[in-house]
Amino acid sequence: MISFSQVYKRYPNGYEALKNISFSLEAGEMALITGHSGAGKTTLLRLIAAIERPTSGSIIVNGQNVSTLKGGAIPFLRRNLGLVFQDQKILFDRNVFQNVLLPLQISGFGSTAATRRVRAALDKVGLLNREKAWPITLSGGEQQRLCIARAIVNRPSILIADEPTSNLDADYARDIMDMFVSFNQVGVAILIATHDVELLGSMQQRILTLNHGELAA
Amino acid sequence: MNVWLSHHLHALALAFKRLGRAPLGSLLSIAVIGIAFSLPAGIYVLLENLQALSGQVSGAPQLSLFLRLDVDKDDVAKIESYLEQHPPVASFKFVSKDSALDQLKQESGLADVMNGLERNPLPDAFVVSTRALTPEGLEALRMELGQLPQVEYAQVDSAWAKRLDALLKLGHLAVLLLGALLSFSLIAVAFNTIRLQILTMQDEIEVAKLIGATTGFVRRPFLYFGALQGMVGGAAAWLIISAGIYLTDDQLKDLLQLYEVNFRLYHLSLEDSLSLLLFSAGLGWAGAWLSVANHLSQVEPR
Numbered sequence: 001m002i003s004f005s006q007v008y009k010r011y012p013n014g015y016e017a018l019k020n021i022s023f024s025l026e027a028g029e030m031a032l033i034t035g036h037s038g039a040g041k042t043t044l045l046r047l048i049a050a051i052e053r054p055t056s057g058s059i060i061v062n063g064q065n066v067s068t069l070k071g072g073a074i075p076f077l078r079r080n081l082g083l084v085f086q087d088q089k090i091l092f093d094r095n096v097f098q099n100v101l102l103p104l105q106i107s108g109f110g111s112t113a114a115t116r117r118v119r120a121a122l123d124k125v126g127l128l129n130r131e132k133a134w135p136i137t138l139s140g141g142e143q144q145r146l147c148i149a150r151a152i153v154n155r156p157s158i159l160i161a162d163e164p165t166s167n168l169d170a171d172y173a174r175d176i177m178d179m180f181v182s183f184n185q186v187g188v189a190i191l192i193a194t195h196d197v198e199l200l201g202s203m204q205q206r207i208l209t210l211n212h213g214e215l216a217a
Numbered sequence: 218m219n220v221w222l223s224h225h226l227h228a229l230a231l232a233f234k235r236l237g238r239a240p241l242g243s244l245l246s247i248a249v250i251g252i253a254f255s256l257p258a259g260i261y262v263l264l265e266n267l268q269a270l271s272g273q274v275s276g277a278p279q280l281s282l283f284l285r286l287d288v289d290k291d292d293v294a295k296i297e298s299y300l301e302q303h304p305p306v307a308s309f310k311f312v313s314k315d316s317a318l319d320q321l322k323q324e325s326g327l328a329d330v331m332n333g334l335e336r337n338p339l340p341d342a343f344v345v346s347t348r349a350l351t352p353e354g355l356e357a358l359r360m361e362l363g364q365l366p367q368v369e370y371a372q373v374d375s376a377w378a379k380r381l382d383a384l385l386k387l388g389h390l391a392v393l394l395l396g397a398l399l400s401f402s403l404i405a406v407a408f409n410t411i412r413l414q415i416l417t418m419q420d421e422i423e424v425a426k427l428i429g430a431t432t433g434f435v436r437r438p439f440l441y442f443g444a445l446q447g448m449v450g451g452a453a454a455w456l457i458i459s460a461g462i463y464l465t466d467d468q469l470k471d472l473l474q475l476y477e478v479n480f481r482l483y484h485l486s487l488e489d490s491l492s493l494l495l496f497s498a499g500l501g502w503a504g505a506w507l508s509v510a511n512h513l514s515q516v517e518p519r
Binding site for chain 1: 223425428430518
């Protein structure tokens with residue numbers, strides 16, 4: 001599903017964010033990426049969605065070589081990925097429903113089918129009764145769930161989340177993680193970056209540890 | 218097809234929404250476009266009206282035949298029969314020296330002066346409408362009729378119409394130049410409006426790109442917006458011209474009746490009106506396209 005092979009990412013100022021990364025994530029598999037802050041977790045996730053390009057090496061996502069993908073093909077790659085961003089990127093000038101609707105408008109869904117899907121996604125994250133609410137009135141945990149609903153509304157085969165539990169207290173964080181586990185149980189491949197070591201203690205998942213841009217064995 | 222349609226409907230709805238979201242700003246932009254366009258379009262309307270007026274005043278080319286002062290009724294009858302049998306002559310009207318004098322007295326207000334004259338100084342005359350449409354044909358007819366023994370002088374009356382036509386042609390050129398120059402202002406207005414929109418919508422654009430929006434998806438509402446704003450601006454220009462015509466028509470009618478011309482101002486024809494709307498919409502679209510091409514690439518996900 002996702003496969004990295006000898007991937008390097010070097011920034012123009014000479015900083016090496018990722019060094020010789022090779023791993024693969026199978027369909028329906030769930031993995032956590034952990035590491036200290038600045039270890040390269042976010043960069044790795046951004047490479048998968050082609051928000052950044054690797055300096056060398058190859059990245060295969062859904063059978064497409066992302067490192068050589070043309071600009072015009074990138075939107076279609078991203079539609080098959082569910083992305084939860086570290087800084088959330090909620091649009092505060094529209095309500096919960098419209099935020100979740102956006103990916104479907106982009107894919108060109110008709111309004112009735114889209115409405116059904118938005119409600120289903122909101123139901124899965126427990127926000128169905130808040131669909132008319134404005135994002136600013138949501139709690140931190142609810143905002144995070146809104147982001148997850150937006151990521152899954154397109155029914156992607158891969159879900160990628162960057163620090164989905166940061167700024168949440170332990171109970172909320174547990175809820176969010178349980179939610180990801182339940183998505184994984186219905187066959188979605190999941191890759192989560194987190195530095196929340198406490199949380200990791202109770203998880204049974206595969207863990208990839210990054211250390212100064214390198215994968216620890 | 219369905220996806221394509223839903224994308225375009227979505228973009229159009231967004232464009233309307235954005236136009237309504239900043240009513241004052243939209244109104245001002247539309248007013249600027251309308252005023253800029255009403256100038257060349259208004260002058261165009263004026264020229265069209267002048268052309269119609271000149272056509273009404275001298276539709277067919279006319280000749281005036283002034284007869285010798287010493288002709289009698291027989292001579293007049295001879296010329297009448299000559300004109301009747303002459304193919305290039307469409308119609309003619311005899312103006313006797315007495316009726317010409319009466320008319321002059323009535324119209325000039327110089328009745329007292331005229332009454333003081335010992336005899337009528339005016340000649341009998343024919344006003345001849347011809348079928349000859351080329352200036353050469355008209356000139357040949359003038360020469361021919363001028364050589365009749367009873368005719369003192371033959372005069373072509375349409376010379377001033379020709380001068381007016383030449384002036385109108387010049388006017389049309391001026392309208393084109395003015396239109397071309399002011400078109401730039403419309404492009405500039407659309408360019409700047411869209412630039413501001415892109416700046417204020419950076420978050421939205423960035424998120425849309427991150428979750429799989431193509432450049433076309435992001436660009437489309439802006440293009441629709443530019444075209445819509447341009448079209449409404451064109452409609453504003455049309456309304457400004459209408460108001461101008463409404464305000465001047467009555468006064469112009471009174472003025473022209475002093476010259477015995479019955480004339481009402483024409484508005485832009487349906488075709489010209491549609492062209493105006495389409496043209497302004499196209500320019501708005503072009504300005505939006507330029508702006509999007511320049512500014513959208515600056516909003517890349519970071």
